[in-house]
Amino acid sequence: MRPTSCDYAANVTLGILEGKWKLLLLCHLRNGTKRFCDFTALIPGLTQKVLTYQLRELETHGLVRRQIYPVIPPKVEYSLTPYGESLIPLMDLMNLWGEKHKERLLESEHIG
Amino acid sequence: MRPTSCDYAANVTLGILEGKWKLLLLCHLRNGTKRFCDFTALIPGLTQKVLTYQLRELETHGLVRRQIYPVIPPKVEYSLTPYGESLIPLMDLMNLWGEKHKERLLESEHIG
């Protein structure tokens, strides 16, 4: 049943996915476990502070697991939890729609 | 093929859906054409300025059609475009995941 009130459940999902880099982080994690420095290498323009912040939020929501190895120098691994994997169909659909949208923009540009 | 670079298409979709009230507006439009004042009545806490802003963005992206009737007092109707309707499967999936997430939160609350 779809809502008539303010607390539309889809908004909860949006709130969790919102964040400039979160989808991209999740996308990279689909390819396997990553270390902190992997992200900064993979994603130019992403600073340590923001990366930390977004990873912490993903962890807080249970989408990402943070595994700390007590070694020197420090080693921390990030991976998708099963719960995080449950977002994969949604991510794929968002990706698909986004691709179509980009095509659409190109067409209207071509015509206009 | 999933991206390794920064321009992840899912982010495009996110950018279009981002906005505190957009999903809710789209959701209401699924039930049929709405007038400006319908939204303010349906959604407590939503001011005219913000409503205007978000509707204009949805219109700009081609998701919503704005039909102006040149009468006094003014009458403006908003409806989903076919392109906007193409988002329905995505909205449903987001809603579904959001519902599951809320259940999950209740459970962990119950346990903790």
Next chain:
DNA sequence: CGGTATCCGCAACGATACTG
């Protein structure tokens, strides 16, 4: 290597008042 600690700018959002 994997973070914190500060400081700052901007855009989204909100409150309120006014208008054709």
Next chain:
DNA sequence: CAGTATCGTTGCGGATACCG
């Protein structure tokens, strides 16, 4: 009825420097 106009707040993201 369907908006503008103005002003104020807040929080995300970015820049930079420092730490165990």
